[in-house]
Amino acid sequence: MSTSTSETAPEQVAPQPADVARLREELIRELRELKAIVTPEVERAVRTVPRHLFIPEIPVEEAYAAERHYVTKKDEGGVSISSVSAARIQAMMLEQAEIRPGMRILEIGSGGLNAAMLAELVGESGEVTSIDIDQDVIDRAARLLPAAGYDTVILRCADGEFGVPDHAPFDRIIVTVCARDLPPAWNDQLAEGGRLVVPLRMRGLTRSVAFERNHDQLTDRGYELCGFVPMQGAGEQRERLIPLHGDDVQLRLDDDQQIDADGLRAALSMPRREAWSGTTVGKNNSRFDGLYLWMAMRLPDFGLLAATKAAVDRGLVARSWGLGVPTLLDGDSFAYLTFRATSEAREQFEFGAYGHGPHADMTVEKLASVIRSWDGTSLSARISAFSAGTPDELLPPDALVLARRHTRIAITWPSSSPPASTARQA
Numbered sequence: 001m002s003t004s005t006s007e008t009a010p011e012q013v014a015p016q017p018a019d020v021a022r023l024r025e026e027l028i029r030e031l032r033e034l035k036a037i038v039t040p041e042v043e044r045a046v047r048t049v050p051r052h053l054f055i056p057e058i059p060v061e062e063a064y065a066a067e068r069h070y071v072t073k074k075d076e077g078g079v080s081i082s083s084v085s086a087a088r089i090q091a092m093m094l095e096q097a098e099i100r101p102g103m104r105i106l107e108i109g110s111g112g113l114n115a116a117m118l119a120e121l122v123g124e125s126g127e128v129t130s131i132d133i134d135q136d137v138i139d140r141a142a143r144l145l146p147a148a149g150y151d152t153v154i155l156r157c158a159d160g161e162f163g164v165p166d167h168a169p170f171d172r173i174i175v176t177v178c179a180r181d182l183p184p185a186w187n188d189q190l191a192e193g194g195r196l197v198v199p200l201r202m203r204g205l206t207r208s209v210a211f212e213r214n215h216d217q218l219t220d221r222g223y224e225l226c227g228f229v230p231m232q233g234a235g236e237q238r239e240r241l242i243p244l245h246g247d248d249v250q251l252r253l254d255d256d257q258q259i260d261a262d263g264l265r266a267a268l269s270m271p272r273r274e275a276w277s278g279t280t281v282g283k284n285n286s287r288f289d290g291l292y293l294w295m296a297m298r299l300p301d302f303g304l305l306a307a308t309k310a311a312v313d314r315g316l317v318a319r320s321w322g323l324g325v326p327t328l329l330d331g332d333s334f335a336y337l338t339f340r341a342t343s344e345a346r347e348q349f350e351f352g353a354y355g356h357g358p359h360a361d362m363t364v365e366k367l368a369s370v371i372r373s374w375d376g377t378s379l380s381a382r383i384s385a386f387s388a389g390t391p392d393e394l395l396p397p398d399a400l401v402l403a404r405r406h407t408r409i410a411i412t413w414p415s416s417s418p419p420a421s422t423a424r425q426a
């Protein structure tokens with residue numbers, strides 16, 4: 001189903017060692033500042049692995065840029081399906097995994113660069129198995145890894161949904177592709193007490209969650225904001241895209257909810273209503289991800305409203321954040337998150353809601369009240385995964401429960417005390 005459309009560029013002239021050394025140290029400094037590198041072990045792995053040898057298509061400066069990822073393949077629809085991940089995301093996930101020498105690691109989603117850092121972290125007494133569903137990606141890794149001096153990584157073309165039973169158990173499973181579910185093989189092939197680090201999509205929001213195996217339950221040990229290409233194969237479950245104004249304004253839906261698409265399309269042409277929450281953040285506070293997750297948990301019918309720059313310029317919708325903004329779907333009306341500066345100095349910003357539709361006045365108020373109920377923190381939600389057959393009474397009370405084919409994902413927010421009746425199934 002996929003076509004190779006890499007961002008082709010001629011292979012670069014070999015860089016000077018002094019340039020590489022300088023770029024590497026600058027990268028490490030930046031990753032430390034971003035708190036993507038925390039431990040000396042991960043710092044050493046980032047320092048040792050020559051990144052530029054794994055992305056020969058781009059200039060060496062870009063290979064050592066903290067946020068630069070490199071797309072190696074897109075599908076026919078133009079969706080990126082394979083890439084070399086950005087240095088910040090790789091380092092952050094390596095920290096989440098807490099890898100020690102001698103461990104056995106499974107990486108799902110290959111390419112070579114991250115596998116090389118995993119090999120550095122486990123050392124000669126450990127073992128790294130790296131798999132990809134795409135033979136082209138495995139071929140690339142098989143070419144680049146030995147060329148960079150890494151010839152012990154076990155490479156295999158396989159669907160990560162089923163893990164690699166003949167190399168299990170693993171102390172760590174690192175998934176480097178966006179998953180919506182946690183297939184049984186991951187839990188079964190993880191050693192007791194082992195860690196699974198996985199970019200998990202919950203109501204359209206992706207967080208890299210570090211889970212620890214405790215018998216049949218996976219309990220989170222923290223999570224971080226991230227973005228990844230979608231899973232292919234047996235576990236593929238892409239979002240639905242609902243056009244509200246051609247491809248310029250779209251709703252991204254991750255749940256199976258029924259929506260009034262015609263009503264919402266008509267709503268967009270109705271006058272805009274607004275409500276303001278009184279909840280503010282400083283201009284340097286970029287950690288809105290806690291608010292996003294809070295809204296995803298508290299809004300009964302949740303979607304992400306995404307718009308092109310052209311649509312924003314034409315005033316169809318207010319500014320949009322990349323992949324979309326949290327949106328309350330309310331029958332034939334909807335309201336989405338927005339913000340405004342509270343003074344001319346633009347030091348503080350207040351969150352609010354813009355809405356459209358026949359009863360948008362009420363919808364914006366509902367959204368504003370959910371913003372008001374946020375405690376302002378980013379990372380205090382707890383995410384646990386239970387097998388699909390787990391009865392309600394064994395799930396945490398007051399959880400938002402996301403029902404998947406293999407798992408029930410329960411999200412709770414310990415600092416809140418919602419009434420028990422708010423436990424919902426999505």
Ligand SMILES: C[S@@+](CC[C@H](N)C(=O)[O-])C[C@H]1O[C@@H](n2cnc3c(N)ncnc32)[C@H](O)[C@@H]1O
Pocket residue numbers: 081082083084085108109110111112113114115131132133134137158159160161176177228229230231232233234235
């Ligand atoms: C972001 S890339 C991996 C990046 C890589 N770990 C690195 O070193 O930067 C995601 C990869 O996951 C692969 N993939 C997608 N679905 C998969 C599946 N079900 N099993 C294994 N690999 C899969 C894609 O082919 C793609 O190459």
